[in-house]
Amino acid sequence: PDRMRHHRCNDIAVIFQDPMTSLNPFLTIGEQLIEPLIYHPDKSLIQSRSKARERAIQLLDEVGIIDPDSRFDCYPHEFSGGMRQRVMIAMALITKPRLLICDEPTTALDVTIQAQILKLIKKLQQTHEVAVIFISHDLGVVAGIADKVLVMCEGTIRETGNTDSIFYRSQNEYTKKLLAAIPSGPKKLESRVKPENLIRVSHLKTHFNDYSKQKIDGKYSQIKAVDDVSLNISRGEILGLVGESGSGKSTLGRSILQLVPNTAGIVNFGADQLTGLSPRQLVPWRRRMQMIFQDPYASLNPRMTVYETLSEPLLYHGLANRENVLSKVSELMDEVGLARGHMRKYPHEFSGGQRQRIAIGRAIATKPEFIIADEPVSALDVTIQAQILDLILDLVESHNLTMMFISHDLSVVRYISDRVMILHQGVIVEEGKTEELWANPQDPYTQNLLRSIPIADPILERARIENI
Numbered sequence: 001p002d003r004m005r006h007h008r009c010n011d012i013a014v015i016f017q018d019p020m021t022s023l024n025p026f027l028t029i030g031e032q033l034i035e036p037l038i039y040h041p042d043k044s045l046i047q048s049r050s051k052a053r054e055r056a057i058q059l060l061d062e063v064g065i066i067d068p069d070s071r072f073d074c075y076p077h078e079f080s081g082g083m084r085q086r087v088m089i090a091m092a093l094i095t096k097p098r099l100l101i102c103d104e105p106t107t108a109l110d111v112t113i114q115a116q117i118l119k120l121i122k123k124l125q126q127t128h129e130v131a132v133i134f135i136s137h138d139l140g141v142v143a144g145i146a147d148k149v150l151v152m153c154e155g156t157i158r159e160t161g162n163t164d165s166i167f168y169r170s171q172n173e174y175t176k177k178l179l180a181a182i183p184s185g186p187k188k189l190e191s192r193v194k195p196e197n198l199i200r201v202s203h204l205k206t207h208f209n210d211y212s213k214q215k216i217d218g219k220y221s222q223i224k225a226v227d228d229v230s231l232n233i234s235r236g237e238i239l240g241l242v243g244e245s246g247s248g249k250s251t252l253g254r255s256i257l258q259l260v261p262n263t264a265g266i267v268n269f270g271a272d273q274l275t276g277l278s279p280r281q282l283v284p285w286r287r288r289m290q291m292i293f294q295d296p297y298a299s300l301n302p303r304m305t306v307y308e309t310l311s312e313p314l315l316y317h318g319l320a321n322r323e324n325v326l327s328k329v330s331e332l333m334d335e336v337g338l339a340r341g342h343m344r345k346y347p348h349e350f351s352g353g354q355r356q357r358i359a360i361g362r363a364i365a366t367k368p369e370f371i372i373a374d375e376p377v378s379a380l381d382v383t384i385q386a387q388i389l390d391l392i393l394d395l396v397e398s399h400n401l402t403m404m405f406i407s408h409d410l411s412v413v414r415y416i417s418d419r420v421m422i423l424h425q426g427v428i429v430e431e432g433k434t435e436e437l438w439a440n441p442q443d444p445y446t447q448n449l450l451r452s453i454p455i456a457d458p459i460l461e462r463a464r465i466e467n468i
């Protein structure tokens with residue numbers, strides 16, 4: 001153990017996915033950075049505070065924290081997600097390790113910030129001469145950063161080789177399946193968009209009180225999560241909604257479905273206006289519009305079996321009675337690809353992909369016309385993600401659904417959407433038919449977003465990184 005500790009202190013450092021859980025919220029960034037230098041178990045290596053501070057500031061500067069001198073005394077919550085991840089990297093490098101283990105270091109970040117962090121890790125790997133083990137499920141990211149790749153499945157190594165041979169000349173069935181599942185390129189299905197608006201949103205605003213700031217003149221300042229958004233969705237259309245974390249995607253979705261109070265604006269469903277209706281008046285509309293969430297585990301009731309979960313909306317909205325509910329639930333399970341034999345099981349007995357199938361089954365149970373899917377595949381592995389995306393496309397077709405598909409993953413959005421909308425700080429900066437927008441983005445924000453998407457093809461990906 002002593003020798004192990006020696007290696008942990010000196011030779012190996014780790015960066016995790018979520019910097020907020022690995023930083024101590026009660027200590028300043030600077031204090032956390034210099035800790036390993038001023039409390040080193042090997043007394044001869046202990047440095048003075050001022051020297052440690054100097055080195056910390058130099059590292060903060062190196063990882064791209066602007067004005068590191070004054071940032072030294074900030075607390076983690078004062079930093080953005082990307083800045084926190086930079087601090088984590090500085091912390092990992094401060095003891096001059098020889099091996100850096102990065103465990104999904106950019107999975108929680110937006111593509112634009114991800115691009116900066118990956119560039120930084122690559123640069124530091126070269127200038128500091130450290131070896132990096134980079135753990136990721138994103139094959140695009142791997143294609144760009146790795147020299148050698150190791151494919152793992154169920155605890156065993158399936159294949160190992162240099163990056164190009166894995167991507168272009170894979171020998172292993174599992175690797176091939178993985179590579180084939182990556183959503184790439186344009187939507188393959190023909191669009192079934194009808195020339196009739198189902199959803200019309202005009203000048204929608206959803207503002208929240210900002211309780212983290214002091215009141216001014218007796219009023220809280222406002223978080224403008226959705227700020228004057230107008231849009232139409234045609235019957236049969238899948239509209240993709242893209243934007244960085246915090247841009248207001250979920251709030252816009254929830255506002256359209258009247259799940260949060262709207263500050264201003266009008267939402268129409270067909271010929272009828274939803275805004276201004278009371279919760280009771282909204283009940284019949286609830287059947288006609290549904291939502292699917294990112295995390296089915298949180299949105300499913302853990303104490304209800306699949307049967308109970310699926311029969312509840314059917315009975316509540318009078319779409320089934322005691323006699324035929326069992327057969328209706330069975331049909332639903334067939335439709336979303338769940339074995340009927342699993343009817344009496346609870347959510348925790350299923351895998352993530354199967355749970356998402358249950359949630360999708362519940363959403364389509366009431367035969368809705370409009371569904372908002374909020375990051376429905378973001379928590380799933382790429383092979384499972386491909387299956388769920390295809391299920392969604394099938395259901396949109398067979399149920400004549402209209403859909404708003406929210407995601408921060410642009411490749412997924414391109415694969416599924418007829419039209420795309422880019423949201424930035426509560427405002428729509430650009431919208432257009434998917435392939436037209438991809439080919440010719442107008443807004444600089446959109447251009448930057450599209451440029452930042454990693455491509456799961458080593459040669460193309462290296463060329464892309466060169467050019468940004």
Ligand SMILES: Nc1ncnc2c1ncn2[C@@H]1O[C@H](COP(=O)(O)OP(=O)(O)OP(=O)(O)O)[C@@H](O)[C@H]1O
Nearest residue numbers: 208223225243244245246247248249250251252408
């Ligand atoms: N109920 C609420 N009360 C106060 N502020 C809120 C509330 N819901 C959302 N916000 C704020 O509104 C902004 C937009 O949040 P929203 O969840 O819509 O973003 P998002 O685009 O869905 O992000 P993500 O990709 O991380 O899911 C954020 O600043 C958030 O803090």
Ligand SMILES: [Mg+2]
Nearest residue numbers: 249250251374
């Ligand atoms: Mg969201």
